[in-house]
Amino acid sequence: MDLSNEVAHDFPPFFRVYKDGRVERLLGTETLPPTTDPLTGVHSKDITISPETGLSARLFLPNTTPDRKLPLLIYVHGGAFCIETPFSPLYHNYVSSVAAEANVVAVSIHYRRAPEHLLPIAYDDTLAAIQWAAAHRKGDGPEAWLNSHADFDRVFLAGDSAGANIAHSMARRAGVDERLLGLNILGMVIVHPFFVNDEPGKLMKYIYPTMSGPDDPSFYPATDPKLRSLGCSRVLVVVAEKDALRDRGWNYYESVRKSGWGGVADIVETKGEDHVFHLFNPKCEKALALLKQMAAFFNQD
Template structure:
């Protein structure tokens, strides 16, 4: 049967609505499994069994009386792929926890197209609510987390989720979140930007693949084009961001990333509105360099930027 959508053979959607997902369990690292990053303990905590909502906690070696900043992490994957246990995201989380001295709580949210947006937003917002008010029963959070220092971190689709979670916080955004970090946030729009036009089809994230992710993840209604508010935060149907109480933001972009120009425009518009936004542009990097090239100079520099942001 012909596939209507084919995401690199990993995910296929057929004309009859059936879905094929390639078994990539060999790329999944279990909690407490040995990783290349020593000194970081991990464990999984179920938040909602029915939804398949769980988090993986990364705890770096720390003295018993030390309280760590907590980073709620939303992984990338175009809303359609991956989990906290996916090798690249797991190793990225473990390394960041160790080098930045932070407890990371990585969220396993529902994936599209089985669960279209806003399912991922709802799951990640629920995880933030749990972290702020319902996590006292979790031993590591109770013993080592600093409740006054909760941050959001998201890469690609996860960066998009960070934006949407902040919107859902309303007036409590600055009360619940000390700061937020968006790594190459996954935004789109009907009008093409220069970085989208210039992007080659062989890129890790091409404009063609980006469009496919949006077709698979946006709500299945007649208004779900790329100017939908979930996709385009600055679009004609999106909420006015001037009234949103954003916490301080750190946004990292890649100079050779298809999402570069949308990220730059997002940051510039927020700055014009008086929001506190620190932008770091890695001119020579493509999409997801921080996870795919974990030990590169750019990835190390990004970790330093994140660490300063957390501990300033």
């Protein structure tokens, strides 16, 4: 029997799985090569972190002097844990614009995605990528851009949607065991974060079959007794008024503030906009305002 065209699982608009095991992604499959942006001068290149797993990243370096140290931004892309990459037009262009506006060195992580690689692999890959970056602290790591230009006293995490969820998980792990990441995370920006305030839906049950349920700290930070140990000193939460995840972002912000955590948390709400609007319309006034707010966060004293 030919199973190649028979659908076993269908999760529009993200992906479908056929009975022969083939996965068809419905969005986020286009890619751009690394380049030098002719307008901003930001350089980019791709590196392999683990040949065994395929873990990789795209690096972004602003046009700077040879000996200047810049803040290090570790960026985690969104896409429901299953679509998009750092190499897609949405994320290549956006992280490049952040690197230019904020004058930061950026590591945009290409974690393994569901459904071929079920959660929590995306978390494990992100942790491994951060540990790889941390290996450059003394200026003798495998990547020259990080050795020469990354200021490891000013390290930030950021991500949107599912990537914001992963970024939070990394900051939480850093707070529980400060040796785990190998880096001192100064601050974190989470944009339109994907948290779940009720029972996981069909997609999450499929791509994260070992999720512990309503108390899983990766998806229910409000119930996390270790939230007060969040491993950074600054958090900026970004929500959008028309986003279905808006209330979850606000809930996260309030939970962090009430947890007993000793850092400073702020929240920005963009009126009249929907989920990750800044990726789809990066030149609009509100997206540019958000970009400047993020840049200010990464460069505050």
